[in-house]
Amino acid sequence: MSDGGRDTLLLAASGTDVVATRAGETTTLSAASLAAWIAAVERRDHPRWVWSDTTTWYPRLLAEGVRVERCHDLRLARRILRLAAPRAAAWDDAPGWDRATTPTADRQAADALFEWETQADPLDGPDDVAAEHERQRAALDGSPDGRLRLLVAAESAGALVACEMRAAGLPWDVARHEAILIDTLGARRAGGLPARMEAAAARVRDALDDPRLSIDSPPKLLRALRTAGIRVESTSRWELAEHDHPVVEPLLAYKRMARLLTANGWSWIDEWVRDGRFRPVYVPGGVVTGRWASSGGGALQIPRALRPAVRADEGWRIVSADVAQLEPRVLAAMARDERMAQAAAGADLYAGIVASGAVPTRAEAKVAVLGAMYGATTGDAGRLVPRLRTVFPRAMALVDAAAQTGEDGGVVRTWLGRTSPAASSEWDAAQRLASGVEAGEGEAARARRAARDRGRFTRNFVVQGTAAEWSLAWLADLRLRLAAIPPTDGRQATTSGPWFDRRPHLAFFLHDEVLVHTPEEHADEAAAAVRAAATTAGRLLFGAFPIDFPLDVRIDVDAAK
Template sequence: MEVVVTPRGEQVVLDGEPCGRETLPFEALPGRVRDLETEHAPRWVLSDTARVYPQLVTAGVRIARSHDLRLARAVLDPGHASDGAWDAPAHETREPTLLDGLAPELTADDLLAEHRRQRAAVADSPAPGRLRLLLAAESAGALAATEMSHDGLPWDRAVHDQVLTDLLGPRPHPGTRPRVLEALAAQVRDRVSAPSLNPDSAPELLRALQSAGLEVDSTRKHELQRLDHPVIAPLLEYKRLARLLAANGWTWLDEWVRPLPGTAADGRAPGRFHPEYVVSGVVTGRWATSGGGALQLPKQIRRAVVADAGWRFVVADAAQLEPRVLAAMAGDEAMASAARGSDLYQGLVDQGVVDTRAHAKVAMLGALYGSTSGEAGRLMPRLMRAYPRATGVVEEAARDGERGTPVRTWLGRPSPAPPPAWHEAQRRAGQEDAEAGEVRRARQAARDWGRFTRNFVVQGTAAEWASCWLADLRGRLRSLGAGRTWSGPDGRIGPHLVFFLHDEVVVHTPADVADEVAEAVRAAAGTAGQLLFGTFPVEFPVEVSVVETYADAD
């Protein structure tokens, strides 16, 4: 039972069973959706969840199932996923703007036709069951992303302010540096004899370092760390704190952490961090953000993520996800056996593949990312002998990439085509009069793209596992909250997802059901493994913490 939702200016069209075709004012949509969701629980077909669902969530309506046409189109037809009316920004509001009407609007018939086309494409694919699972997980992730953005991550603004003050000094006046940064800048200027140096300007800083006799080609951290000079210590500390100020300083706090309704907007009241997630914002299917930097919260700042009184965070992350996914994709029972338990790298040591856990990690990362030199290159042959099926999967993906052949994840997400520069390099190298330099560049480009496709199949499949984990957990939390009522400062009812980062989830939950939520997290991880890989004996353990502050889970 499916219902297609088509926004049309100030109106919306519903089409499908059990409602037939209805046209109603946009403000009437939440009530109608609530009624249909309660009575029939249809699968809602949305042109773009990020554009349609926020209005429903804001009105207090949440749906269980959906099919996101835009996300599905990107998987099924990546070369033409964002043309015309489908090329629309996420998080668009219903407020009219001067840009209205510049892109062609999609009619109900357009969406119905696109939905039929997508269903036919899935049915004609080599593995329709896997592809359906991918599209369902993507769509459920889009619902969860909207809900998490709306609900927000609990945030103690006073703790955040104190963290910044401890590290940087008191909040400065606009246009000036914090006290600690200014003191470090003065040390840097003094030690390179450049009294007017602006250390935030990379060109100025590079010139100053070179004038001081330092042989550097950039101001990157790894290049500076190898130097022995009095300026290096204060410069590295300045760069570290300047990054914190730029990414999560007071300006970020004012912009992204909103006080709870009914609390004082004085900059220190408890609030919620409302990031803007972008589902499948990375080509492998991993999420990204279009604002707020939620996927890069430094550890110092996590001290400010504090659960409400009487509530807890259940924080869970999947241990060594990508190697376990590789073992399952390959059907490599020897590697799956090493993965039993919480530490796959120690499993490699116990099987005698390598001598130390550190070497096991280097070897595995070398296999996943195509490292052929140094310690990884030396250890790779051992890994290939011990796990020929697992290493064969990534080696084949690398060879395909070197030839420019697309590869696919386990559930069927295709890799992008090589860029035009890659094709041009291969074309030049293939000419009869090609110079040796052109041949070398083409081979290097081929190897580089092979490393990308090698990692694409594993990282993309790991993202699919995580999407299934998130989707199943979202359903379990809905069931856990059904028929039970809790209250919190923001009026939320029941345990709910508040954060997702690749292979980590955070649930905000009343303390009295935290153990039930932790069990739901573990059960959802087991279900995700079964959905993707059936009965193949590979474990996906998750490390679960029940904490009051996010930093305590580290």
């Protein structure tokens, strides 16, 4: 976020035209001339483009081969600032900016170019954009340090990355995907289930002695199981696996195949893969902690079995990288817990915890750390978490304090200042009812349970949210490093679009993992950029605190692991 001078350029719709404003000077452009004008200004000045919503403006530019280096997304920033910044009440007179911004595939499509020609967004007007920008500048100027400003910049950079990954697409080998489906499910059959699924279904019906059973109906399946003497409350694999009955194995197999067919079967290919590219709809900040979500294509739920379908174009490579145990490392850095940071030195934090003497085995170390971050109080986690308090008191004090704040009805903040949602009115009412003089044990028990649930939420919020911030910083820096690599003189990835067809570019992101599609001759350079960006992200957030963020980096033709 700049000071509003020559470095910042506001874009707003005005009827069928676009108004660009910088340092009080305005330029009116037609929709047809906008992309070329932005490209020229971007090459000359590299401003920070300020606009209402990246998902509305940026896909149009990418479709014409125009990429921008920086932006400020007013809608995403408002979500953060309304909760986190001082003087948040400044937005009370502008409720329209709270409109949900989850993109749809239609809004992202190239044929939506300059859609305000038919229906302008009333919040895209020059006065609205300028007023909102000024509110946000005032809020950031009033924040006590630069962290909130960094969060807003990172969130906006993430919005650019999301649009660019959708525009470029993830290289997808349909033939390999279909081979995996056939191998797992059996051949596709018109009007019926694939052969392997049908065979599994027949075995289920035989085992339950119910030849007409509708296996895909949970109530009917549950009744059939109980009739066969299998006392379960649900059809989850955890409950089913506890029973020794001939139906369990084929039923679990059928459920696995049904999930694959429904979520990523042939219909998914038909809807989401075009010209060898999977182009999902990413939603930066779609989860309250700041994690990304998706509103189309299920990008964040692609099963490991389908990873071989992610295949580079001829003459290109996939650089894959993921961070080892990101959230525990972030916790150590936030808490300035040097003993935990020492345990994290290297590729395996859990092995380091074992070496610290906190627990005897790696499996127990993992259970203990996850229990500490998610508030587990029973079973193995309940037994092991107290040991972490002895060995890593600073880290445990941080999450324990966050949990207590949540139980008391307060809000917590991530490292850069994203604020958790306030307790709901129903939560407040339950606590008030429990504290009344006539409250019974039932009301008190419900209030305690609700308080503990909220404490578990706030305990995890500070860690998961800060991990999301580290990932945003990683993405933002990596994006710039990749853009600085010269375009290839070799084979082009033509279906990646006019900007990305000759350059290394981000193709996929999932919380702590990235995939880069790169020309073969730049693969090593792209891998180095991935590592360097991770180092930069750690320093940007946590300064000189000695915490490692080790990466598992691979260069291959596909993303199989």
